Amino acid sequence: MATLTTTTTTTAATATPTRARLKGVVFDMDGTLTVPVIDFAAMYKAVLGDDEYRRIKAENPSGIDILHHIENWSPEKQQKAYETIADYERRGLDRLQIMPGAAELCGFLDAKKIRRGLITRNVKEAVDLFHQRFGLTFGPALSREFRPYKPDPGPLLHICSAWEVLPNEVMMIGDSLKDDVACGKRAGAFTCLLDETGRYDSPDYANVDLKPDFKVSSLTEVYSLLEEHFDLAP
Known part of the structure; x- marks a missing residue:
């Protein structure tokens, strides 16, 4: 289940949860936008x-x-x-496949006029092939050639600067605690961990320093998560 700790604004009558404004989503590639194929x-x-x-x-x-x-x-x-x-x-x-739900989620974000970026520790050749093969373009799309790379917050802060938005108006989505969640949290962005198999439910990960704001088992869960917790107005 996706969870988020939010601040609240109190009025004389009632306490109303604050819905954060979302202006951009930055994706990991391997294991997030594409099906995991590397052992x-x-x-x-x-x-x-x-x-x-x-x-x-x-x-x-x-x-x-x-x-x-x-x-x-x-x-x-x-x-x-x-x-x-x-x-x-x-x-x-050679075995590159798009993740189920990725194209549909990108269409949803486009319809809401929410920007889409990409940060991967893979090489530019892989990013170019992904763009070409599946007809989805992310910008900026930062590959391993961009330094520093994840989990340093530098790539995400670079994208926020290019978009002229604040990090707390952006979400980082990826399948790695050590790379994607760490990068997002250190930058000050919201984070969503894609955990298809439930591997991060293991006690081994109970005491990690940086935990995601959300955890989903598929990209199809991201739609309702965004609509429930964020202001998606253009």
Whole structure:
């Protein structure tokens, strides 16, 4: 069930919940706008090795940030790691599928004149293929080439600046606590976690620092969430 803690405005007669104004929605791509096709566990093991993978996973309940982890490696080791990651991503492009409900949700946002942006840790080639294959265009659409990347709030703040809106007028939707929710919360935006399988209901994630304002199991749940909690007037 989607939940949100809101402030209230009190009058002499009654207390009325404040409906936040929403002017833009920023999406993650892999696992949010597109069906998950990359085996991230296998990719992390290929980059880190089995023992290091298990150690880092145990220390990071929200998930492994592989891009930040390899930033301090030697240039040679780092290059090999990037080549391994790119190989997994390339194979994923061949199986790229749009997430059920994504096109319809974009149509809903367009009808409400709510802007749509995209932030992904994948490469620009993947973003361009997504735009071309499914006929949906997001702007700005920031790929891994934009630095800093998620979970740093920089990409989301960049989009807010480009749109000339405040972060608290924007929602970040993604399937990752460590990347998408962290990016959104650090920027001061609303956040919605897409958790199709209920994996984030596990006790492993009970004590993470940054929790989403909302959690949904499919993009089709986002319609009612937005209409119930936000002012969608153009």
